[in-house]
Amino acid sequence: MKETIHNEEELFDMLDTYIREPEEFWTDFYRDRDKQIPFFKNIPDELLVSIHKDGIITKGKALELGCGPGRNAIYLAENGWEVDAVDISMTSLQWGEERALEKGVSVNFIHDNIFKMHVEEGAYDLVFDSGCFHHIAPHRRLSYTRLVDRALKKGGHLALTAFMKGGSFGGADMSDWDVYRTGSLRGGMGYDKKQLMEIFSRFEAVDIRLMEDLDESQGMFALSGLIKAFFRKE
Numbered sequence: 001m002k003e004t005i006h007n008e009e010e011l012f013d014m015l016d017t018y019i020r021e022p023e024e025f026w027t028d029f030y031r032d033r034d035k036q037i038p039f040f041k042n043i044p045d046e047l048l049v050s051i052h053k054d055g056i057i058t059k060g061k062a063l064e065l066g067c068g069p070g071r072n073a074i075y076l077a078e079n080g081w082e083v084d085a086v087d088i089s090m091t092s093l094q095w096g097e098e099r100a101l102e103k104g105v106s107v108n109f110i111h112d113n114i115f116k117m118h119v120e121e122g123a124y125d126l127v128f129d130s131g132c133f134h135h136i137a138p139h140r141r142l143s144y145t146r147l148v149d150r151a152l153k154k155g156g157h158l159a160l161t162a163f164m165k166g167g168s169f170g171g172a173d174m175s176d177w178d179v180y181r182t183g184s185l186r187g188g189m190g191y192d193k194k195q196l197m198e199i200f201s202r203f204e205a206v207d208i209r210l211m212e213d214l215d216e217s218q219g220m221f222a223l224s225g226l227i228k229a230f231f232r233k234e
């Protein structure tokens with residue numbers, strides 16, 4: 001590879017090599033399914049369940065970014081959605097495929113980098129992300145918002161669960177510049193309501209609030225230390 005930067009994307013690719021966790025990291029992360037990781041449980045996010053049950057979103061086509069083992073994609077498929085679910089980790093996708101087979105639903109699992117995949121403009125009614133966004137370095141936020149904007153139909157929605165700033169599970173409280181000074185995301189960036197509204201200013205903010213703990217017996221994933229946000233493309 002020639003180490004010459006000609007455009008914005010080549011600049012971002014270079015920065016990715018210093019900041020972003022490589023594909024091998026996430027492949028190994030999902031290899032041990034018995035690890036006591038809260039989101040390894042096969043239950044959907046409370047945010048996703050609530051907006052679906054409230055009728056805010058209806059059946060359509062959904063794209064999940066950083067789907068992991070597919071718990072949210074499977075919930076959508078069970079409720080009549082056509083679902084594309086993308087992740088960089090092959091081990092997580094294999095797990096997701098097994099889960100979907102057990103549930104008897106169809107999910108189109110895609111092994112790809114979200115910034116390299118082809119997304120048809122206006123193809124989706126919903127973009128969902130639980131835990132991907134806070135692992136994205138500052139230089140990729142513009143790529144991320146462009147991706148979501150391109151993917152969503154007019155009137156479509158983005159639903160997002162991420163680390164809150166200084167939360168119990170992560171959520172590094174650091175400036176964007178400090179990411180590059182230290183060469184690390186410190187396990188994942190933390191966000192508050194103001195930051196999310198600024199980052200996603202091209203969308204209408206429907207609801208942004210801190211998540212509260214739920215017992216998993218209720219069949220939903222919700223833990224304090226996370227923030228949930230719901231946006232609409234006008």
